[in-house]
Amino acid sequence: MTGSTDIHAVLDFYAKRGLLRNVRTTLSEGRATRVQFTWHYDRTFDLRVDYEASRLSFTDAFPNVPAASALYRDLTGFIDGMMSDSMPIHRRVDRRKTIVHGELIDANVAIVADVVDGDFDYAARKLIQVVNEIYFGFLPNSAHYDYQVQSLGLEPNAITFA
Amino acid sequence: MSNDDDNGIHRLASRRDFVKAIPIAGLAAAGMTRNANAQAPDAGTIKSIQIPPDLATSMTAPVRVTSFEGKGQTGAEIFAGMCKAENLAAMFCCPGNYTVINAIASAGVLCYGGRSEGAMAAAADGFSRVTGEVVACSGTEGPGLTDMIQSIYTASAAHTPLLVLASNMTIAQEDSQSFIQQVSQQELTTGIKKYGKRLTVPGRVHEYGAYAFRALKSGVPAPVHLDFPGEVARARFTDPNDLTENYDKSKYRTESRAAPSAPDIAKAIDMINKAARPLLIPGQGIFQRKAWEPLLAAAEKQDIAVCTSGPSRGHFPDDHRLSASLSPKAVLSADLVIFVGQYQMPTRTDYQLHQDVVTIRVHPSQDDLGRNWPLDLGVVSDELLFMEALAARLPRKKRATWAAELASARAENQKQMDDYYALGLKYGSSTGKLHPAVIGRELYNFFYAGAIDPKQTAHCWGGLTNLRFLPPYLRANRPGQGVCSYYQSGTIGAEINHGIGIAAAAKEGYGIQSAYKGAPVLAVGTDGAIAYALMELETAAKYRLPLICIIYNNDSWGVWTLAENDPRALHMYLFQQNLRYDKAAEALGCQGAYVQTPEELRAALKRAYDVAAREGLPTLINAQGIKEFSSASLYPPGVNIIQGPNIAAISH
Structure with missing residues (x-):
């Protein structure tokens, strides 16, 4: 997939691997594409691709996050860590190709991948990996259980604390 | 005391007659803490608790x-x-x-x-x-x-x-x-x-x-x-x-089982050879089919990481260098996953694996292959026969980098547990109560890192309030050593009742428990759980089942934090404070202990272990915490769910 600019192939690949569900393109206009799919916690994820700006983003990925909050600090720190040398190389985001970061807009954190070298496929795969690791690696180890229930739709009735 | 070692831990040196009736007065003479009303006749009018003589007669008829x-x-x-x-x-x-x-x-x-x-x-x-x-x-x-x-x-x-x-x-x-x-x-x-x-x-x-x-x-x-x-x-x-x-x-019926086909085994070996970071997930089927020896052989042949799943743990030892059960971050690096005997199949968002991971699944029947998780290779085979074939035919290969990543992730996980423990000590010091991270560390030190053989103590656990703090300390280093009582059901109270059955198996040294016949068993539960199980401690006492039951008592349903913002709802989540489950256990013929500090817990564990090992008498240790330890805002990090595969996973 390297070098291609068709991120649909990436999404189709993950749909066929059972990772993403209900993948549907909601906008395909000029150099912009918008795709929605169901993923973690059965939430709808909204992926926007702006080829002009060389940017992919999950808008509103994490709603209700105040700028001065511990969650914002922890979350952005985790995303930065995905590009650090402490991350095994096979999972690391190569900042020479893509830079990932959280972007706070009106108390919503978007997870953004800025494409450095024109490889949108790499950026798409890494952006999906970052979100995957946020749900698998960051949230379970964080102190933000209540946030997951209140803002991400984690179903508290799925388990009962005794 | 001739069987005590230098640390005062009683050794299981001799076969004991657990059926023998033990008068309570004899237990008191052994120095155990007992409820006075339960052990002492009141001027001859209230008799002490006695095992009926008919019990031994009946059981040996x-x-x-x-x-x-x-x-x-x-x-x-x-x-x-x-x-x-x-x-x-x-x-x-x-x-x-x-x-x-x-x-x-x-x-x-x-x-x-x-x-x-x-x-x-x-x-x-x-x-x-x-x-x-x-x-x-x-x-x-x-x-x-x-x-x-x-x-x-x-x-x-x-x-x-x-x-x-x-x-x-x-x-x-x-x-x-x-x-x-x-x-x-x-x-x-x-x-x-x-x-x-x-x-x-x-x-x-x-x-x-x-x-x-x-x-x-x-x-x-x-x-x-x-x-x-x-x-x-x-x-x-x-x-x-x-x-x-x-x-x-x-x-x-027949003992004949489906063997893997030659093409399937060849393809599986080819996929494993090509993988850089393979991960085996041996589930309930490996335990049921007693396939742990070829599992170990196959894993060691190619440095394949192993993270067990299912309700029973220990069919791959937690203390093995290739165990990933305490290396959750490394699990996310696996590029090939091999499910064997996974009877409850996760979805792709249930299990913490990399989005690109390639998948082999081995199952004894065809009809479940492909469920929930898309396959790259599905193999119909009995779990034991598959593992034997794999162990026999897999060529030797070292994966030093993968083994090093596992070790590094294990060290990182240990660091996090150390941090939680330090926090728990701090919170305990300021409240005078026990934090679950401290309880976990004390249990680990006593049963799995001290004088007792770390393979000896079988355990079961429940309790989701303490999920991130306590279960990771309960190690399973041999088959049938660990049980996740909440597995796939979340049934509160199962952990205590499971403990009774496990203690019965340990007492008899039944089947794979024979090497540790008579060894005390640990059941870790909560004050929510004890309501479903308290009375059955009388059964454990009656049969002299060597059960040590730890109740983490936080005076509430741990989910009380979900009512923090609903003041008129909060009362429904609360129990009376400082309830004495230990006294209730004493009244049923068990030993009881109420502990609020690490030192008290340590001493209670020693007494509980000794009386379980010597007499088979069960003990309930009521470990007093506070409900606020569940709150991330008051005592961070608070509760969280743990997704598998992981030592503390409760599903799949």
Whole structure:
């Protein structure tokens, strides 16, 4: 997939691997594409691709996050860590190709991948990996259980604390 | 004290007669803390708790051999004979279904009678989870069976080979509203059993017994439910020709299993060879099929990481360098995952694996392959035969980088646990109560990192409030050492009742527990759980089952934080504070301890261990915390869920 600019192939690949569900393109206009799919916690994820700006983003990925909050600090720190040398190389985001970061807009954190070298496929795969690791690696180890229930739709009735 | 080592830990050097009645006065002389009302007669008017002399007499009574001669055999005795021939490991019951349970006990099957059918059914489940054997539970018809439903559901979620027995009045009374207890049983267990049958033709009792054991011992196990109307249980047979399909187990079922095909094995080996970071996830099927030796051999041949799943743990040792159970961050690096015997299949968002991971799944039947998780290779095979083939044919290969990543992730995980422990000490110091991270560390130090053989202590656990803090300390380094009581069901209270069954298996040294016969067993639960299990501690005391029960007492349902912003709802989540479950246990004939500091807990564990090892006497340690420890805002990091595969996972 390297070098291609068709991120649909990436999404189709993950749909066929059972990772993403209900993948549907909601906008395909000029150099912009918008795709929605169901993923973690059965939430709808909204992926926007702006080829002009060389940017992919999950808008509103994490709603209700105040700028001065511990969650914002922890979350952005985790995303930065995905590009650090402490991350095994096979999972690391190569900042020479893509830079990932959280972007706070009106108390919503978007997870953004800025494409450095024109490889949108790499950026798409890494952006999906970052979100995957946020749900698998960051949230379970964080102190933000209540946030997951209140803002991400984690179903508290799925388990009962005794 | 001759069997004590330098650390004062009692060694399990000799076979003890746990059945022997032990007067409470003798226990007091041994220096144990006891409730005064429970141990001391009050001026001769209130007698102390005593094990009835009839108990030992009953348990050592001769086995009764029945035959078609003379009076012949009842339907219950025919079935009991099948249970014995099939090596039914044990039966846990309450009286009711009298004809059947008496026949099974008389046939020489290990039996336990308790205080509630539901708790005893869970004890049966616990016994099976640490032995892998078929275990039975039994109760009377209407109220007995309905009380067992929760435990049958729990066993079903864990794929336990549980034989559920219940009586069923008589066929003649059907639909008559006659007397009491009538219920249509089989509908009640729909969806939580593999096979079920109300026996209606007396002459087919052997035939349906064969149906039951065929289902219990073939393929993927799950509960089987037989209900016995009086006409079947009490029918008398003097001629074997009056029974249909009356032949032995070699004819009504087979030990033949599906072997992996040569192309499948070749492809699996090719995929493993090509992977840089392979991960084996051996599930319940590996435990059920006792496939841990070829699993270990295959993993070591190619430095394959292993993270066990399922309700039973230890079929790959937590302390092995290739174990990923305590390396969650490395699990996310796996590029190939091999599920073997995964009976509850996760979805792609249930399991913390990399989005690009390639998948092999091995399952004993074709019909579940491809469920929930897309396959790159599906293999129909018995788990043991697959692992033996893999161990034999996999070429040797070192994966030093992968092994180093596992070690690094384990160290990082340990660092996090150390941080939680330090926080727990700090919170404990400021509140005077025990934080679950501190309880976990103390349990680890005592049972798995001290004078006691780290392979010795079998354990089970429940409690989601403490999920991130406590279960990671409970190590399983041999098959049948660890049980996740909440596995796939989240049944609160199961952990204590499972502990009773596990302690019974340990006391008997049954099957794979034989190396640690008589060893004390650890059950870690919560104040939510004890409500479902307290009375059954009397059963544990009666049979002198070596159970050490830790209750994390935070005065509430741990989920109280979900009512933090609903003031008028909060009361529903609260218990009375500082409840003395330890005193209640003492009143039931157990030892009790109430602890609020690490030092008190340490001392209580020593006393509990000694009295369990020496006398088989159970202990309840009431570890007092506070509900606010669950709050991330008040005492961060608070609660969280743990997704698998992981030592503390409760699903898949």
